[in-house]
Amino acid sequence: MNLFRVKDNRTLPKNDFASVRNIVNRIADKTLRELEQEGVFVFPEKINDASDIEEEQVILQSYNACYRTSNIMGFVGYGNESIAIESRFSSGEKDYFFQYLLERVMGFPNVVDLGVHANQGNGLFDLLLFLFPRYLKDALRKGLFKTYIRNKYNDSRVSGSIDIPRHIAQNTPFVGNIAYSRREYSYDNSLTELVQHTIEFIRRKPYGRQLLSKVKEEVTSIIDVTPGYRFHDRQKVITVNQKAPIRHAYYREYRNLQYLCLLILRHQKNQIGTASKELYGILFDGAWLWEEYINLLVGDIFYHPMNKANQGAQRLFAGNTGLIYPDFISRDSRYRMIGDAKYKPAANIGNKDYLQVLAYMLRFDAKKGFYFYPSTNGVQKQYLWVNEGSTYENNVKAREDLCVIKLGLGIPESCGSYKEFAYEMDNAGAVFKAVLFDS
Incomplete structure (x- = not known):
């Protein structure tokens, strides 16, 4: 297989993609929605409601004689060609940083190395399996499908x-x-039986029982309502679900679960992407992963409004006007602080980023605002004091009570193994939080 590695948020000459020209022709300038319809798995799945990932976003955009990548990371394959999109904050041959975010945010154990196993085999397939508990839990929040x-x-x-x-x-x-x-x-219908077939398939994997233990109650609920389940009916159930996908908007979570189950069960007969003209892959929004990881570190200090889940909505103005979702609002109402997770280097934080956080600070009467970003130079802290006065009166000076702070979390470099990287990353997270407390 021809594997081409590229970092996110990079611009490269089109000639560099010569070895994977066929797949580039299939994905270049196509939106995430279009790729999803062709068989690529996009996470988070509710892309039209997520703040940092939009259905019109593309993973590979034509720009004169170059192609430009975005915040999207993951893997896409077509025939015997594949592209692995890695994090720009990873150093060395292996993308330990992306793996670490998947492990901490999504609960994926370190069983997948997209750079090595990103092929028609088990690397991509394992990622799909580890998505199952989350999708099952999301679907059953709507109740059992009837x-x-x-x-x-x-x-x-x-x-x-x-x-x-x-x-x-x-x-x-x-x-x-x-x-x-x-x-x-x-309740005993083609969709719930498809879910049970997937449960039984995962259960037979070496790590299957441990994986399903995260959704023990949901698994029991599915099994209880599908007395008509028969192991030998698997292909029949798959065919019925392929012909009749869930379309009702209310059951969006079940539609996502149905699609995931079909990908998993079809893999048993034909490995993903073995058809010469089948596009396949799995993509993650790097900005979303970074924001959720920061929330794991500072969740005890900050509220975390989430527009993807329609939780914690705020308004700029009276009269229910000006809907906003700050990334982080401190729990201490006396000394309010605002936080904004940025999946970009410190030098790229500016202009619109400043205006956004300053607007949030005004709304919540906060004296400090933070940008939480990945740093390749260890933990970094830069104070930016807000000016007062005007150049017209020649009285501009820095205020002493109002500032924004760029606070970088150090990403380890030159680690010989993922275990070493994870250890260093855990320490960096602890240092980051200590510096935040002292700010």
Whole structure:
């Protein structure tokens, strides 16, 4: 397989992509929504509601004689060509930083190295398996899925449409039974059985039981409502779900779960991407991963409004006007602080970033604002004191009570193994939090 590695937020000449020209022709300038429809798995799945990932965003954009990558990281493959998009904050041959974010935020153990195993085999497939508990939990928050199905019966208690051909085949000579079918509203349907087939498939993996232990109650609920489950009906259930995807907007979470289950179960028969004209892959928003990781570090100090989940909405103005979602609002109301997670170097934080945080600080009467960003030079802290006065009166000077602070979390470099990197990263997180307390 031809594997091409590229960092996120990079601009490279088109000639550099010559070895993967076929896949580039399939994905260049296509939006995430278009790639998702072609079979690429995009996370977070609710892309039209996420703050840092939009359906019109592209992972590879044409720019004169170059291609430019965005904040999206992950892996895309087509035939025998593949592209691994790694984090620009990783050093060395292996993208330990991306792996660390996946482990801490998504709960993925370090079983996948996109740079080594990003092929038609188990690397990508393992990522799909570890997404299952999260998607199952999200779907069942809506309650168990219930829909109309047609059940077939052959007894003397006729209640439904008589099936004459089946009656003749099954009840000759006549012994008192009638073959009929009835449309019923049931939890035991093609979708819930698809989920149980996926559960049983994962359970047989070496790490399957540990993985499913995270959603023990949800798994039990699915098993309890699918008495019609039969192991040998797996291909039939897959075919039914492929022909009848969930379309109702209310069941969006179930639609995502259905799609994931189909990807997992189809892998058993045909490994992902073995078809020469099949596009496949899994993509993650780097900015979203970074924000969620920062929340793990500072969640005890800051509230974390989330527009993706419609939680913690704030308003700039009276009259329910000016909807905003600051990344972080300190829990201490007496000495309020605002935090903004930025998946970019300190030098790239400016202009609109400044205006956004200053607006939030004004709204919450905060005297300090923070930018939390990844730093390749250890923990960094830079104070920016807000000016007062005007150049027209020649009285500009720095205020002593109002500032924004760029606070960088040091990303380890030159680590010989992922275990070493994770250890160093945990220490860097502790130092970052200590510096935040002292700011």
